[in-house]
Amino acid sequence: MALTEPRKGQNHITSVPSESELRRDVVTGRWVIINTSHPSRVGDFEFESADVKGTGTCPFCPGNEAMTPPEVYAERPSGGQPNGPGWTLRVVPNKFPALQIEGDLQRRGIGIFDMSRGVGAHEVIVESTNHQWQLADLDAPDIARTLHAYQLRSRELRGDQRLKYVLIFKNHGVAAGASLEHTHSQLIALPVVPIRVADELNGCAQHFEYRDRCAYCDVLHQELEARERVVCETSAFAVFAPYVSRFPYELCILPKFHRADFLLVPDDELQDLARALREALRRLRSALKNPAYNFILHTAPIEEGNREDYHWHFELMPTLRQVAGFEWGTGFYINPTPPELAAEDLRNASI
């Protein structure tokens, strides 16, 4: 957030408004300040791009399978032995997991504090054998295989009674937190429902109680009618810059068909989702010159997949600037790029 002069290269291009808007998210109640009078556009951000460097030995490259823990899933369309070459997609436990699959939770109180052992799963989905490719370079059917792997691994872990939530996410590029550049996503299975998901569930429950409708379905209909913030769409998915975007060029991929649970998405819709995700990633890459990004898959908690009031979705956030004390202290975000302009830039990007 700029204090005085906004400077390029510091990612503090933010707060130059002589006029701004406060927008409140209908689901979470989060407020965002949108700079409407002096917006930052694609050329105004300076950031570390996520170009593949290809140096060093990569544990995710074919031939180096022994560098990872033994695989928990792989696709080998032409055959081959586990933990050897021949795979096209491979899922392995994280070598340095945040959580351990063994043992029980041992929940306990320490005075007024609550704690448990860090039980859960932490896996890596290696999306391609090609070290030079990003997820956006894969064909849609290959992206669909990755999405299918998300479902398969989630389904297996949901059988574990200790676990309450499976989170899929991707860090692409060093600036977005990726420590290995070979294209991959991550899965973390948790013994608790994370607070941001709980916030969404609570917000959706309130919306449903009042209106008897899913909040995300309402958002979808309004976005598709207004079309101001829509970037692209397929028959089953809409890609748009949320009205209450926290970050410049943030995107949401929302299924047009109401479902709380990503695991209930049938194969044909996964193909369609792959096309939507691919186009979103390619438009971001083209408009913003290969930014780092994170995406997160928000779905219903385990055993709540049939909720009428919740709607699974992807959140996709390019890493164009850092967040600072103001954001940490408030949960309030300052976004220098109105999502209407972000959507326009992304619609106009050549892909």
Added chain:
Amino acid sequence: MALTEPRKGQNHITSVPSESELRRDVVTGRWVIINTSHPSRVGDFEFESADVKGTGTCPFCPGNEAMTPPEVYAERPSGGQPNGPGWTLRVVPNKFPALQIEGDLQRRGIGIFDMSRGVGAHEVIVESTNHQWQLADLDAPDIARTLHAYQLRSRELRGDQRLKYVLIFKNHGVAAGASLEHTHSQLIALPVVPIRVADELNGCAQHFEYRDRCAYCDVLHQELEARERVVCETSAFAVFAPYVSRFPYELCILPKFHRADFLLVPDDELQDLARALREALRRLRSALKNPAYNFILHTAPIEEGNREDYHWHFELMPTLRQVAGFEWGTGFYINPTPPELAAEDLRNASI
């Protein structure tokens, strides 16, 4: 968060546990994963230090007063004209404010979305005339004058009926979001209570309803009894690494005397707070080699200063690593440094 090898210099030293703990914050309900078996200590982080470079013309240096908007408050113990030299502390509107003080909110709905104009105040508190100094270099009485200025400016803005909350925070160093290195803090007055503060207020209200005690008072007593996480204390303040620290070497400065509202702190306690804050900053600087940091002052909303259930405090977070998709997606943090070890390192730092 590390995927495979934790690497220095990438700030992904995080997830190397063979054993970890899940800890739940008593106020917010936030869960944090603490790496207990392979913790990262001071030498394990590589980050951009916040050393003063002193290049270029600084709008916060004496003689350059015309480079900022006209001051709204200044201390000139030896006299002098407003907006000229002779000041020791100066408060000016942010030249590129996130919010504007003029006009009314014009709250309205756009379909299911809520918005208003971005009305509020955004000010900069220049803490010293000396460009080379950090806040930690100031004497305690000078830091107390800064704290007093926070109170004065907050009090003035609280008279504005449109505003609901005044947030004080500081970004120190480029990595923490500061675009100018001359030591300063910021004030943002908002027409809504930010969601993180609302979370704290709600959590405290629940705790109070159940136990008839302030949650922060409970935390204070437990920390002072256990002493495991206490870094230093003064007669009126405790500085400790929170049991549920989100970030390595995160600190909380908690007043021993229960008050919801920072503005009710009397002058003698401000002097004491200045000593506590100074020692905390100096210990962080010494142990971690001058990290960038943010601090945030959480106090009660305007007109809720007498709440029995809330307790104002500082949150102080050195910028040692970035957060990634997992944190954004979940509100779940992975902290590679148990706060018990962080407190030990900070207690042992030479200052």
